[in-house]
Amino acid sequence: MENIVGGAAGILTSVSMIPQLIKVLKEKNVEDLSAGMLIVLISGLSLWVWYGIMKTEWPIILSNAFAVMVNLWLGICLIIYRK
């Protein structure tokens, strides 16, 4: 039961991040993205992955690892597309 709720939670919060990435990849406009905040966010998400590993909770590990990847990708866009 916990894994179903956690899995659904992970899928929903992961899916909700995709439009941001698509928007940036399409518009090549990163003006509104803050590098500092991306760094704080990626650090936090990485700690969640660590927390999930310590507790061997797969919903937490998978959804946060996915979120780290999306935000690293946003970070790369920020470097490539900045003016």
Added chain:
Amino acid sequence: MENIVGGAAGILTSVSMIPQLIKVLKEKNVEDLSAGMLIVLISGLSLWVWYGIMKTEWPIILSNAFAVMVNLWLGICLIIYRK
């Protein structure tokens, strides 16, 4: 130890959401916010709170409850400031 990592993770991911809220409250511009995505995100975050309650894991409960509040606030801004 788990609670320290989880607490730090929760604080970092929570802090990273504040600038978005401040930006919206300041600029009163919600053009770039997607209502559908906010609904998906709030549903996912609420499921995380439920997951945390089932496992009695305070870092998960607190950080996701905080995120639900921030995003509900963004949702209210979306309704008030839309053109």
